[in-house]
Amino acid sequence: xxxxxxxxxxxxxxxxxxxxxxxxxxxxxxxxxxxxxxxxxxxxxxxxxxxxxxxxxxxxxxxxxxxxxxxxxxxxxxxxxxxxxxxxxxxxxxxxxxxxxxxxxxxxxxxxxxxxxxxxxxxxxxxxxxxxxxxxxxxxxxxxxxxxxxxxxxxxxxxxxxxxxxxxxxxxxxxxxxxxxxxxxxxxxxxxxxxxxxxxxxxxxxxxxxxxxxxxxxxxxxxxxxxxxxxxxxxxxxxxxxxxxxxxxxxxxxxxxxxxxxxxxxxxxxxxxxxxxxxxxxxxxxxxxxxxxxxxxxxxxxxxxxxxxxxxxxxxxxxxxxxxxxxxxxxxxxxxxxxxxxxxxxxxxxxxxxxxxxxxxxxxxxxxxxxxxxxxxxxxxxxxxxxxxxxxxxxxxxxxxxxxxxxxxxxxxxxxxxxxxxxxxxxxxxxxxxx
Ligand SMILES: [Zn+2]
Numbered sequence: 487x488x489x490x491x492x493x494x495x496x497x498x499x500x501x502x503x504x505x506x507x508x509x510x511x512x513x514x515x516x517x518x519x520x521x522x523x524x525x526x527x528x529x530x531x532x533x534x535x536x537x538x539x540x541x542x543x544x545x546x547x548x549x550x551x552x553x554x555x556x557x558x559x560x561x562x563x564x565x566x567x568x569x570x571x572x573x574x575x576x577x578x579x580x581x582x583x584x585x586x587x588x589x590x591x592x593x594x595x596x597x598x599x600x601x602x603x604x605x606x607x608x609x610x611x612x613x614x615x616x617x618x619x620x621x622x623x624x625x626x627x628x629x630x631x632x633x634x635x636x637x638x639x640x641x642x643x644x645x646x647x648x649x650x651x652x653x654x655x656x657x658x659x660x661x662x663x664x665x666x667x668x669x670x671x672x673x674x675x676x677x678x679x680x681x682x683x684x685x686x687x688x689x690x691x692x693x694x695x696x697x698x699x700x701x702x703x704x705x706x707x708x709x710x711x712x713x714x715x716x717x718x719x720x721x722x723x724x725x726x727x728x729x730x731x732x733x734x735x736x737x738x739x740x741x742x743x744x745x746x747x748x749x750x751x752x753x754x755x756x757x758x759x760x761x762x763x764x765x766x767x768x769x770x771x772x773x774x775x776x777x778x779x780x781x782x783x784x785x786x787x788x789x790x791x792x793x794x795x796x797x798x799x800x801x802x803x804x805x806x807x808x809x810x811x812x813x814x815x816x817x818x819x820x821x822x823x824x825x826x827x828x829x830x831x832x833x834x835x836x837x838x839x840x841x842x843x844x845x846x847x848x849x850x851x852x853x854x855x856x857x858x859x860x861x862x863x864x865x866x867x868x869x870x871x872x873x874x875x876x877x878x879x880x881x882x883x884x885x886x887x888x889x890x891x892x893x894x895x896x897x898x899x900x901x902x903x904x905x906x907x908x909x910x911x912x913x914x915x916x917x918x919x920x921x
Contacts, residue, residue, distance in 0.1 A: 492535075497527070499540040509551035518546040525560050526593070528569040535592055538567060558916060561908055566597070568913045572906035574601040579898060599881065605907040606884035609897040613647055615670035620852060621677040622701070622859040623685045625653040626866055628882075636661075636685075637866070637886070639859045641678065645892025646862060649883040655684050662692035671695075676852040678859075680704040681842050699849040700842060702801040703860055706763060709797060709835065713820075714759035716831040717786050725752050754779050762787060763794040789823040790832065801850050809847035813839060862890055 488496040504513040520541040527536040542562075544554045560567045570591075577587040578598075588598045620641040625634045628651075636658050638648040648661045665671045674696040679685035681700040689698040729748050735741050754776055761769065761777050769777060781788040796816040803809035820836035823829060839846065866886055891897055906913045 490537075494535040494537060495530070496537045496539060499538060501541065501543070505543045505545050505555040507545050507547040507549060507551050508553050508556050510547060510549040512547070512549070514545040514547045516546040518544040518552055520544065523560075525565055525567050526570050527567045528573045533590070533592075561910060564908075566593075566601075568906045568908065569904065569915070571601050571908065572904050572913070574598055575605045575907075578602050599878075603878075603881050603884065604909055606881070606888050608907045608912070609900075610884050610887040610891075613664065613668070615647070615665065615668045615673075617642070618647065618670060619673060619675045621647075621674060621696075623658075623677055623679045623689075624859045624863065625680075625683060626863045628870065637859065637862065639862060639890070640892060641858060643892035643894055644858050644862075644890060645894065646887050646890040649886055651879060653683065655688060658685070658688055662688065665692075676848075678849075678852070681845060682708060686842075686845060697848050697852070698845050699852055700845040701849065701857070702798065703857060705797060705846070706794065708838075709794065710759045710763050713790065713793075713831050713835050714762055717784075717790055717829065718755055718758050720829070721784050721786065722752065722755055725755075751779075751783050754783070758787065762791055765795075765798070786823070786827045786829060789819075789826060793819055793823075800846060803847075803850040805851060806847050809850050810843070813843060813847055862886075865889055 490496055504515050505517060507514045520543045523540055523542045525538050527538045529536055542554050544552065546552055554562060559569065574587065574591060577590060584595055584598050584602070588595045591598070618640045622639045622641050623636065625636050627633065628635050634653040636650050636653050637646060638661055639646050648664065650657055650660060662671070671693055672695055674693045676697050676699050677689040677693065678699050678701045679689065681704060686698040689696055725748055729745065732741055732745050732748065758780055761773050761780065781791055793816060796812060796819060800809050800812040800816065803812060817836040817839055820832045824833035869885055902914050904915050
């Protein structure tokens with residue numbers, strides 16, 4: 487054993503017995519050649535780097551084999567001992583980032599990632615569809631603004647089942663194929679998804695026994711975007727027009743006052759769509775006041791205001807009949823607002839709700855939304871930022887799955903202590919407890 491100038495520890499191993507032929511398993515005294523190998527080993531007590539030096543012997547066996555002998559503690563061509571490899575994921579399991587784990591073990595980023603990937607693959611690559619009945623399907627952006635991926639979650643266990651690049655029909659087809667291969671297509675009862683995406687159609691085509699239900703989150707987002715934001719734009723235009731007219735009149739006390747009123751109305755419109763769509767209990771006092779002013783100032787907003795609450799009520803209905811009634815009420819109110827204020831986006835939205843009625847009125851019955859998936863999406867965003875990135879999509883997917891393993895017992899627990907998952911399989915130290 488020697489100590490390097492940088493404080494690292496060097497252990498020199500000498501063979502104490504003859505090499506074993508990897509083909510026939512007999513001891514073999516004839517060595518064709520040997521090469522010097524240096525591998526990193528797990529630290530003994532401290533964080534010092536430990537290197538093991540040894541000769542890798544290539545046998546020249548009477549059976550005709552000319553290969554390098556196998557060692558139980560290090561793989562061929564690996565620069566790390568099995569114990570070192572077993573050490574790495576222990577940090578990553580504690581949600582330490584690759585960068586930090588690499589710095590801690592003084593290893594390269596790629597090395598840590600490669601070890602982690604092999605381990606994750608062994609734990610998460612296979613999917614088990616046992617007991618899966620309710621799905622949530624959604625898209626998320628892999629890169630800001632472009633490039634999407636689709637993620638499928640088991641809503642009962644909150645386990646992520648599948649992640650695929652893209653969001654088109656062709657991109658998601660492999661998931662349904664996978665379900666078929668596992669003979670699990672028939673057991674799916676509902677799939678929660680965004681009504682505007684391509685997913686509902688796919689669910690209808692591939693899962694005969696399932697109902698595609700729309701989740702409240704996406705419907706509300708659509709209502710905000712297609713109705714409330716449109717209304718805001720119309721009103722803002724009107725106010726600006728009045729302001730321009732006002733600026734042409736000679737200034738006096740009266741015009742000054744009305745001008746100030748218009749400016750206030752304009753500033754109240756900021757994020758008006760969110761204030762109008764929120765549950766009233768969730769609003770803070772100043773937002774509550776903003777809401778009251780918005781309703782008092784604009785008849786259109788006042789007549790659109792009750793709709794968000796009506797939409798929420800549909801999702802509270804546990805059975806189809808009352809849900810259908812609530813949906814009808816919502817549509818009536820939208821139509822009335824469209825009629826009264828000549829506001830066509832409300833009519834369009836009402837028609838759209840009518841077309842998608844089946845997925846809407848059944849939503850409450852299954853009482854499931856993509857809510858858990860939305861939360862998963864946020865975690866995925868964090869992952870993305872941690873630059874696990876798109877460079878290795880397979881790894882990205884495994885990482886996502888490992889963060890959402892579901893409520894089942896953690897797959898991590900199936901691994902014995904100090905075990906390393908190598909490319910060639912699982913390695914367990916010869917003496918359990920004494921690696
Ligand atoms: Zn042999």
